[in-house]
Amino acid sequence: MDGIKKRKHALLEEYASIAEKSNRIDPELYIKYDVKRGLRDINGKGVLAGLTEIGEVTASYVNEKGETVPGPGKLIYRGMDIKDIVNGFLSEGRFGFEEVAYLLLFGELPTINELNEFKSLLAEYRKLPPSFVEDAIMKLPSRDVMNILARSVLALYTYDDQADDISISNVIRQCLQLIAQIPLLAVYGYQVLAHYHQKKSLVIHVPKRRYSTAENILHLLRPDSKFSHLEAVILDLSLVLHAEHGGGNNSTFATHVITSTGTDTYSTIASSICSLKGPRHGGANVKVVQMFEDMKQNVRDWDNEGQIRDYLNKLLNGEAFDRSGLIYGVGHAVYSVSDPRAEILKEYARELAKEKGFEEEFRLYEKVERIAPEVIAEKRKIYKGVSINVDFYSGFVYRALNIPEELFTPLFAVARIVGWSAHRIEELVNKGKIIRPAYKSIAPQREYVPLSMRNAKMDSLAGNL
Known part of the structure:
Protein backbone atom coordinates (compact mmCIF):
# COMPACT_ATOMS: atom_id res chain seq x y z
CA MET A 1 0.00 0.00 0.00
CA ASP A 2 2.85 2.38 0.79
CA GLY A 3 4.16 1.98 -2.75
CA ILE A 4 0.76 2.81 -4.25
CA LYS A 5 0.44 5.88 -2.01
CA LYS A 6 3.87 7.11 -3.07
CA ARG A 7 3.02 6.68 -6.77
CA LYS A 8 -0.30 8.49 -6.28
CA HIS A 9 1.50 11.31 -4.49
CA ALA A 10 4.09 11.56 -7.27
CA LEU A 11 1.34 11.65 -9.89
CA LEU A 12 -0.56 14.38 -8.05
CA GLU A 13 2.63 16.42 -7.68
CA GLU A 14 3.20 16.08 -11.41
CA TYR A 15 -0.40 17.14 -12.09
CA ALA A 16 0.12 20.16 -9.85
CA SER A 17 3.25 21.18 -11.71
CA ILE A 18 1.50 20.87 -15.08
CA ALA A 19 -1.54 22.78 -13.81
CA GLU A 20 0.61 25.63 -12.53
CA LYS A 21 2.45 25.95 -15.83
CA SER A 22 -0.69 25.76 -17.97
CA ASN A 23 -2.64 28.30 -15.91
CA ARG A 24 -0.04 30.95 -15.19
CA ILE A 25 -0.85 34.32 -16.81
CA ASP A 26 1.74 37.03 -17.43
CA PRO A 27 0.89 39.91 -15.01
CA GLU A 28 1.70 42.43 -17.75
CA LEU A 29 -1.32 41.20 -19.71
CA TYR A 30 -3.65 42.49 -17.00
CA ILE A 31 -2.19 45.95 -17.62
CA LYS A 32 -2.33 45.55 -21.40
CA TYR A 33 -6.03 44.68 -21.40
CA ASP A 34 -6.89 47.08 -18.53
CA VAL A 35 -8.20 44.28 -16.31
CA LYS A 36 -9.03 45.41 -12.78
CA ARG A 37 -7.78 42.46 -10.75
CA GLY A 38 -10.04 41.79 -7.78
CA LEU A 39 -12.51 44.14 -9.52
CA ARG A 40 -10.55 47.05 -8.01
CA ASP A 41 -8.35 49.74 -9.50
CA ILE A 42 -4.83 50.58 -8.33
CA ASN A 43 -6.23 52.88 -5.63
CA GLY A 44 -8.44 50.13 -4.24
CA LYS A 45 -11.66 51.60 -5.63
CA GLY A 46 -14.09 48.90 -6.68
CA VAL A 47 -15.41 48.54 -10.22
CA VAL A 57 -18.58 52.13 2.55
CA THR A 58 -16.58 55.26 1.81
CA ALA A 59 -13.08 56.56 2.23
CA SER A 60 -13.79 60.26 2.63
CA TYR A 61 -11.40 62.92 1.39
CA VAL A 62 -10.51 66.31 2.82
CA ASN A 63 -8.86 69.38 1.33
CA GLU A 64 -5.60 70.40 2.94
CA LYS A 65 -3.79 73.44 1.50
CA GLY A 66 -5.38 72.91 -1.89
CA GLU A 67 -4.56 69.21 -2.01
CA THR A 68 -7.11 66.41 -1.73
CA VAL A 69 -5.97 63.83 0.80
CA PRO A 70 -7.66 60.75 2.30
CA GLY A 71 -9.87 61.35 5.32
CA PRO A 72 -11.68 59.17 7.86
CA GLY A 73 -13.69 56.26 6.51
CA LYS A 74 -17.46 56.09 6.86
CA LEU A 75 -19.93 53.22 7.10
CA ILE A 76 -23.52 54.06 6.24
CA TYR A 77 -26.58 51.89 6.94
CA ARG A 78 -29.61 52.95 4.89
CA GLY A 79 -28.28 56.51 4.69
CA MET A 80 -27.40 56.75 8.40
CA ASP A 81 -23.87 57.00 9.77
CA ILE A 82 -23.01 53.91 11.84
CA LYS A 83 -21.60 56.13 14.59
CA ASP A 84 -24.95 57.91 14.98
CA ILE A 85 -26.81 54.59 15.06
CA VAL A 86 -24.50 53.15 17.70
CA ASN A 87 -24.62 56.30 19.83
CA GLY A 88 -28.41 56.23 19.54
CA PHE A 89 -29.13 52.81 21.01
CA LEU A 90 -26.24 52.85 23.49
CA SER A 91 -27.28 56.24 24.90
CA GLU A 92 -30.73 54.78 25.55
CA GLY A 93 -29.32 51.65 27.19
CA ARG A 94 -30.62 49.23 24.56
CA PHE A 95 -29.18 46.35 22.56
CA GLY A 96 -28.95 47.39 18.91
CA PHE A 97 -28.62 44.30 16.72
CA GLU A 98 -32.32 43.61 16.27
CA GLU A 99 -33.05 47.29 15.61
CA VAL A 100 -30.28 47.43 13.00
CA ALA A 101 -31.57 44.23 11.39
CA TYR A 102 -34.98 45.85 10.98
CA LEU A 103 -33.39 48.99 9.51
CA LEU A 104 -31.29 47.08 6.99
CA LEU A 105 -34.11 44.79 5.91
CA PHE A 106 -36.93 47.32 5.68
CA GLU A 117 -43.14 42.77 17.19
CA PHE A 118 -39.95 42.13 15.24
CA LYS A 119 -38.08 40.85 18.29
CA SER A 120 -41.05 38.67 19.22
CA LEU A 121 -41.07 37.13 15.73
CA LEU A 122 -37.32 36.43 15.89
CA ALA A 123 -37.83 34.80 19.28
CA GLU A 124 -40.54 32.60 17.75
CA TYR A 125 -38.17 31.56 14.95
CA ARG A 126 -35.26 30.98 17.36
CA MET A 146 -18.19 27.50 9.12
CA ASN A 147 -18.53 24.19 7.29
CA ILE A 148 -21.14 23.15 9.84
CA LEU A 149 -23.01 26.40 9.19
CA ALA A 150 -23.02 26.01 5.42
CA ARG A 151 -24.03 22.36 5.59
CA SER A 152 -26.74 23.04 8.18
CA VAL A 153 -28.25 25.89 6.18
CA LEU A 154 -28.46 23.60 3.15
CA ALA A 155 -30.02 20.92 5.36
CA LEU A 156 -32.75 23.34 6.47
CA TYR A 157 -33.91 23.41 2.85
CA THR A 158 -35.34 19.90 3.30
CA TYR A 159 -37.56 21.08 6.20
CA ASP A 160 -39.13 23.92 4.23
CA ASP A 161 -42.24 23.10 2.16
CA GLN A 162 -41.77 26.37 0.25
CA ALA A 163 -38.00 26.15 -0.10
CA ASP A 164 -37.89 27.15 -3.79
CA ASP A 165 -40.51 29.90 -3.60
CA ILE A 166 -38.67 33.18 -4.26
CA SER A 167 -41.64 35.50 -3.75
CA ILE A 168 -40.60 38.42 -1.55
CA SER A 169 -42.91 37.48 1.33
CA ASN A 170 -41.56 33.93 1.42
CA VAL A 171 -37.92 35.03 1.14
CA ILE A 172 -38.44 37.48 4.03
CA ARG A 173 -39.84 34.62 6.09
CA GLN A 174 -36.87 32.41 5.23
CA CYS A 175 -34.36 35.19 5.96
CA LEU A 176 -35.90 36.01 9.34
CA GLN A 177 -35.82 32.34 10.27
CA LEU A 178 -32.14 32.11 9.30
CA ILE A 179 -31.27 35.30 11.19
CA ALA A 180 -32.79 33.67 14.28
CA GLN A 181 -31.39 30.18 13.66
CA ILE A 182 -27.79 30.81 12.61
CA PRO A 183 -26.66 31.79 16.15
CA LEU A 184 -27.96 28.40 17.33
CA LEU A 185 -26.28 26.56 14.46
CA ALA A 186 -22.97 28.31 15.20
CA VAL A 187 -22.91 27.65 18.94
CA TYR A 188 -24.30 24.11 18.73
CA GLY A 189 -21.80 23.39 15.95
CA TYR A 190 -18.97 24.54 18.20
CA GLN A 191 -20.24 22.52 21.17
CA VAL A 192 -20.31 19.37 19.03
CA LEU A 193 -16.84 20.15 17.63
CA ALA A 194 -15.48 20.66 21.15
CA HIS A 195 -17.05 17.40 22.34
CA TYR A 196 -16.00 15.11 19.51
CA HIS A 197 -12.67 16.65 18.48
CA GLN A 198 -11.43 18.24 21.74
CA LYS A 199 -12.92 15.73 24.22
CA LYS A 200 -14.85 18.39 26.15
CA SER A 201 -18.25 17.99 27.78
CA LEU A 202 -21.21 18.43 25.46
CA VAL A 203 -23.39 21.36 26.54
CA ILE A 204 -26.62 22.12 24.68
CA HIS A 205 -28.74 24.90 26.21
CA VAL A 206 -32.15 25.99 24.94
CA PRO A 207 -32.37 29.68 23.89
CA LYS A 208 -34.30 32.05 26.11
CA ARG A 209 -37.15 34.01 24.58
CA ARG A 210 -36.52 37.17 26.63
CA TYR A 211 -32.85 37.37 25.62
CA SER A 212 -31.43 39.39 22.74
CA THR A 213 -29.33 37.69 20.06
CA ALA A 214 -26.08 38.63 21.86
CA GLU A 215 -27.38 37.47 25.24
CA ASN A 216 -28.54 34.17 23.79
CA ILE A 217 -25.13 33.52 22.20
CA LEU A 218 -23.39 33.91 25.57
CA HIS A 219 -26.10 31.89 27.31
CA LEU A 220 -25.83 29.05 24.78
CA LEU A 221 -22.04 29.07 24.76
CA ARG A 222 -21.20 29.02 28.46
CA PRO A 223 -21.81 25.89 30.54
CA ASP A 224 -23.13 27.97 33.45
CA SER A 225 -24.99 30.41 31.12
CA LYS A 226 -23.55 33.35 33.09
CA PHE A 227 -22.37 36.63 31.55
CA SER A 228 -22.08 40.28 32.56
CA HIS A 229 -24.13 43.10 31.08
CA LEU A 230 -20.95 44.67 29.64
CA GLU A 231 -20.09 41.40 27.89
CA ALA A 232 -23.52 41.26 26.25
CA VAL A 233 -23.37 44.95 25.27
CA ILE A 234 -19.99 44.58 23.58
CA LEU A 235 -20.95 41.37 21.75
CA ASP A 236 -24.14 43.09 20.56
CA LEU A 237 -22.06 46.06 19.38
CA SER A 238 -19.76 43.73 17.45
CA LEU A 239 -22.77 42.16 15.72
CA VAL A 240 -24.07 45.60 14.77
CA ASN A 249 -17.58 42.90 -0.21
CA ASN A 250 -16.88 39.36 -1.34
CA SER A 251 -19.62 37.47 0.49
CA THR A 252 -22.33 40.07 -0.18
CA PHE A 253 -21.37 40.24 -3.85
CA ALA A 254 -21.61 36.44 -3.85
CA THR A 255 -25.12 36.85 -2.43
CA HIS A 256 -26.06 39.06 -5.39
CA VAL A 257 -24.40 36.70 -7.90
CA ILE A 258 -26.11 33.57 -6.57
CA THR A 259 -29.47 35.32 -6.08
CA SER A 260 -29.38 36.53 -9.70
CA THR A 261 -29.57 32.92 -10.89
CA GLY A 262 -33.02 32.53 -9.34
CA THR A 263 -31.96 29.84 -6.88
CA ASP A 264 -33.35 29.31 -3.38
CA THR A 265 -32.50 31.23 -0.20
CA TYR A 266 -30.70 28.31 1.47
CA SER A 267 -28.31 27.78 -1.44
CA THR A 268 -27.64 31.51 -1.60
CA ILE A 269 -26.86 31.95 2.09
CA ALA A 270 -24.74 28.78 2.19
CA SER A 271 -22.66 30.21 -0.67
CA SER A 272 -22.23 33.48 1.22
CA ILE A 273 -21.05 31.57 4.29
CA CYS A 274 -18.49 29.70 2.19
CA SER A 275 -17.19 33.02 0.88
CA LEU A 276 -16.92 34.50 4.36
CA LYS A 277 -14.93 31.52 5.60
CA GLY A 278 -11.83 32.56 3.67
CA ASP A 294 3.26 34.70 18.01
CA MET A 295 4.31 38.30 18.62
CA LYS A 296 3.99 37.90 22.39
CA GLN A 297 6.31 34.90 22.21
CA ASN A 298 8.92 36.70 20.10
CA VAL A 299 8.85 40.26 21.49
CA ARG A 300 10.39 40.06 24.95
CA ASP A 301 9.58 43.61 26.05
CA TRP A 302 6.09 44.70 25.03
CA ASP A 303 6.94 48.30 25.91
CA ASN A 304 9.99 48.35 23.61
CA GLU A 305 8.82 49.91 20.36
CA GLY A 306 12.06 48.98 18.63
CA GLN A 307 11.44 45.28 19.27
CA ILE A 308 7.86 45.64 18.06
CA ARG A 309 9.03 47.41 14.91
CA ASP A 310 11.62 44.68 14.25
CA TYR A 311 8.93 42.00 14.54
CA LEU A 312 6.58 43.87 12.19
CA ASN A 313 9.37 44.19 9.64
CA LYS A 314 9.91 40.44 9.86
CA LEU A 315 6.20 39.94 9.19
CA LEU A 316 6.38 42.07 6.05
CA ASN A 317 9.53 40.26 4.92
CA GLY A 318 7.83 36.88 5.31
CA GLU A 319 10.19 35.91 8.13
CA ALA A 320 7.70 35.63 11.01
CA PHE A 321 4.37 34.01 11.95
CA ASP A 322 2.86 32.34 8.84
CA ARG A 323 5.42 33.94 6.48
CA SER A 324 2.66 35.41 4.32
CA GLY A 325 4.23 38.87 4.25
CA LEU A 326 1.06 40.34 5.82
CA ILE A 327 0.33 42.23 9.00
CA TYR A 328 -3.17 40.96 9.67
CA GLY A 329 -5.80 43.47 10.69
CA VAL A 330 -3.95 46.37 9.06
CA GLY A 331 -5.17 47.76 5.75
CA HIS A 332 -8.48 47.66 3.90
CA ALA A 333 -9.64 47.68 0.29
CA VAL A 334 -11.65 50.89 0.79
CA TYR A 335 -10.79 52.53 4.11
CA SER A 336 -7.54 54.47 4.24
CA VAL A 337 -7.11 56.76 7.24
CA SER A 338 -9.53 54.88 9.50
CA ASP A 339 -12.15 52.13 9.68
CA PRO A 340 -15.11 53.51 11.69
CA ARG A 341 -15.94 50.01 12.96
CA ALA A 342 -12.47 49.66 14.46
CA GLU A 343 -12.70 53.11 16.05
CA ILE A 344 -15.98 52.26 17.76
CA LEU A 345 -14.95 48.77 18.83
CA LYS A 346 -11.61 49.97 20.19
CA GLU A 347 -13.19 52.16 22.87
CA TYR A 348 -15.29 49.30 24.19
CA ALA A 349 -12.37 46.90 23.88
CA ARG A 350 -10.49 49.22 26.24
CA GLU A 351 -13.34 49.02 28.77
CA LEU A 352 -13.54 45.24 28.43
CA ALA A 353 -9.76 44.94 28.88
CA LYS A 354 -10.05 46.70 32.24
CA GLU A 355 -12.83 44.37 33.40
CA LYS A 356 -11.04 41.21 32.25
CA GLY A 357 -7.44 42.05 33.15
CA PHE A 358 -6.18 42.41 29.56
CA GLU A 359 -4.85 45.97 29.93
CA GLU A 360 -1.20 45.13 29.21
CA GLU A 361 -2.16 43.23 26.07
CA PHE A 362 -4.46 46.07 24.98
CA ARG A 363 -1.54 48.50 25.19
CA LEU A 364 0.44 46.19 22.91
CA TYR A 365 -2.40 46.31 20.37
CA GLU A 366 -2.39 50.11 20.56
CA LYS A 367 1.35 50.24 19.88
CA VAL A 368 1.03 47.96 16.87
CA GLU A 369 -1.91 50.04 15.61
CA ARG A 370 0.36 53.11 15.58
CA ILE A 371 3.60 51.52 14.37
CA ALA A 372 2.34 49.11 11.69
CA PRO A 373 1.22 51.79 9.17
CA GLU A 374 4.65 53.44 9.49
CA VAL A 375 6.45 50.15 8.85
CA ILE A 376 4.24 49.37 5.85
CA ALA A 377 4.81 52.85 4.38
CA GLU A 378 8.57 52.36 4.66
CA LYS A 379 8.46 49.03 2.84
CA ARG A 380 5.76 49.42 0.21
CA LYS A 381 4.37 52.04 -2.11
CA ILE A 382 0.99 53.06 -0.69
CA TYR A 383 -1.51 54.65 -3.08
CA LYS A 384 -3.81 55.55 -0.22
CA GLY A 385 -3.52 55.66 3.53
CA VAL A 386 -3.36 52.47 5.56
CA SER A 387 -4.91 51.87 8.97
CA ILE A 388 -6.24 49.07 11.12
CA ASN A 389 -9.54 47.44 10.18
CA VAL A 390 -12.31 45.95 12.32
CA ASP A 391 -10.57 42.55 12.45
CA PHE A 392 -7.74 44.11 14.46
CA TYR A 393 -9.83 44.58 17.60
CA SER A 394 -12.71 42.13 17.03
CA GLY A 395 -10.47 39.14 17.69
CA PHE A 396 -9.17 40.81 20.86
CA VAL A 397 -12.75 41.43 22.01
CA TYR A 398 -13.81 37.84 21.35
CA ARG A 399 -10.78 36.54 23.20
CA ALA A 400 -11.51 38.81 26.17
CA ALA A 413 -21.72 35.17 9.79
CA VAL A 414 -24.27 35.53 12.61
CA ALA A 415 -24.12 39.29 12.04
CA ARG A 416 -23.67 39.42 8.25
CA ILE A 417 -26.68 37.17 7.57
CA VAL A 418 -28.68 40.39 8.05
CA GLY A 419 -26.82 42.21 5.28
CA TRP A 420 -26.92 39.17 3.00
CA SER A 421 -30.66 38.90 3.51
CA ALA A 422 -31.21 42.57 2.74
CA HIS A 423 -29.14 42.35 -0.45
CA ARG A 424 -30.89 39.14 -1.55
CA ILE A 425 -34.26 40.86 -1.21
CA GLU A 426 -32.96 43.92 -3.06
CA GLU A 427 -31.67 41.78 -5.94
CA LEU A 428 -35.01 39.95 -6.23
CA VAL A 429 -37.14 43.10 -5.99
CA ASN A 430 -35.22 44.79 -8.83
CA LYS A 431 -35.33 41.71 -11.08
CA GLY A 432 -31.82 42.19 -12.40
CA LYS A 433 -30.15 40.10 -15.08
CA ILE A 434 -28.08 37.08 -14.14
CA ILE A 435 -24.68 38.45 -13.15
CA ARG A 436 -22.12 37.41 -15.74
CA TYR A 448 -6.55 19.15 -32.09
CA VAL A 449 -3.94 16.34 -31.84
CA PRO A 450 -5.06 12.69 -32.13
CA LEU A 451 -4.38 10.58 -29.06
CA SER A 452 -1.88 8.33 -30.83
CA MET A 453 0.29 11.29 -31.77
CA ARG A 454 0.51 12.94 -28.34
CA ASN A 455 3.59 12.91 -26.12
CA ALA A 456 3.05 10.20 -23.47
CA LYS A 457 5.14 11.87 -20.76
CA MET A 458 2.73 10.81 -17.99
CA ASP A 459 2.43 7.15 -19.02
CA SER A 460 5.17 5.84 -16.75
CA LEU A 461 3.61 7.28 -13.63
CA ALA A 462 -0.04 6.61 -14.45
CA GLY A 463 0.63 3.07 -15.66
CA ASN A 464 2.01 2.01 -12.26
CA LEU A 465 -1.20 2.84 -10.35
Missing part, protein backbone atom coordinates in the same frame (compact mmCIF):
# COMPACT_ATOMS: atom_id res chain seq x y z
CA LEU A 48 -19.02 49.73 -10.22
CA ALA A 49 -21.14 46.59 -10.62
CA GLY A 50 -24.51 47.59 -9.20
CA LEU A 51 -26.61 50.01 -7.20
CA THR A 52 -27.85 49.60 -3.63
CA GLU A 53 -29.75 51.52 -0.97
CA ILE A 54 -28.71 49.23 1.88
CA GLY A 55 -25.16 50.10 2.86
CA GLU A 56 -22.28 52.31 1.80
CA GLY A 107 -35.23 50.66 5.16
CA GLU A 108 -36.48 52.55 8.22
CA LEU A 109 -35.84 52.57 11.95
CA PRO A 110 -38.66 50.74 13.75
CA THR A 111 -41.11 52.32 16.14
CA ILE A 112 -41.34 50.86 19.65
CA ASN A 113 -44.26 48.63 18.63
CA GLU A 114 -42.57 47.56 15.37
CA LEU A 115 -39.35 46.70 17.20
CA ASN A 116 -41.18 44.69 19.86
CA LYS A 127 -35.57 27.20 17.28
CA LEU A 128 -34.51 24.35 15.03
CA PRO A 129 -36.62 21.52 13.58
CA PRO A 130 -37.12 18.49 15.86
CA SER A 131 -33.99 16.29 16.10
CA PHE A 132 -32.07 18.68 13.80
CA VAL A 133 -29.14 19.02 16.20
CA GLU A 134 -28.84 15.26 16.58
CA ASP A 135 -29.36 14.42 12.91
CA ALA A 136 -27.65 17.29 11.07
CA ILE A 137 -24.91 18.38 13.48
CA MET A 138 -24.04 15.67 16.00
CA LYS A 139 -23.94 12.76 13.56
CA LEU A 140 -21.43 14.48 11.30
CA PRO A 141 -19.16 16.61 13.52
CA SER A 142 -16.79 18.91 11.66
CA ARG A 143 -13.51 20.53 12.68
CA ASP A 144 -14.69 23.84 11.22
CA VAL A 145 -17.86 25.59 12.40
CA LEU A 241 -20.71 46.64 13.27
CA HIS A 242 -20.45 43.42 11.23
CA ALA A 243 -24.06 43.32 9.99
CA GLU A 244 -23.48 45.08 6.67
CA HIS A 245 -20.62 46.46 4.59
CA GLY A 246 -21.97 47.51 1.22
CA GLY A 247 -22.73 45.39 -1.80
CA GLY A 248 -19.15 44.96 -2.99
CA PRO A 279 -8.90 34.00 5.67
CA ARG A 280 -8.79 36.97 3.28
CA HIS A 281 -12.37 37.82 4.24
CA GLY A 282 -14.16 36.77 7.44
CA GLY A 283 -11.35 34.56 8.70
CA ALA A 284 -8.94 37.46 9.18
CA ASN A 285 -9.82 38.10 12.84
CA VAL A 286 -8.54 34.64 13.75
CA LYS A 287 -5.28 35.43 11.98
CA VAL A 288 -4.93 38.65 13.98
CA VAL A 289 -5.18 36.83 17.32
CA GLN A 290 -2.79 34.10 16.18
CA MET A 291 -0.34 36.73 14.93
CA PHE A 292 -0.40 38.50 18.29
CA GLU A 293 0.14 35.23 20.14
CA LEU A 401 -15.09 37.48 26.11
CA ASN A 402 -13.62 33.97 26.35
CA ILE A 403 -15.11 33.04 22.99
CA PRO A 404 -13.13 30.23 21.32
CA GLU A 405 -11.30 30.96 18.07
CA GLU A 406 -13.46 28.40 16.28
CA LEU A 407 -16.39 30.82 16.68
CA PHE A 408 -14.70 34.06 15.57
CA THR A 409 -15.67 33.79 11.90
CA PRO A 410 -19.06 32.14 12.60
CA LEU A 411 -19.96 35.18 14.74
CA PHE A 412 -19.19 37.30 11.69
CA PRO A 437 -18.94 39.50 -16.08
CA ALA A 438 -16.55 38.85 -18.95
CA TYR A 439 -13.16 37.11 -18.94
CA LYS A 440 -10.90 37.61 -21.96
CA SER A 441 -9.22 34.48 -23.24
CA ILE A 442 -5.55 34.95 -24.10
CA ALA A 443 -4.92 31.34 -25.12
CA PRO A 444 -3.52 30.95 -28.66
CA GLN A 445 -5.56 28.94 -31.20
CA ARG A 446 -4.29 25.34 -31.61
CA GLU A 447 -5.11 22.28 -33.66
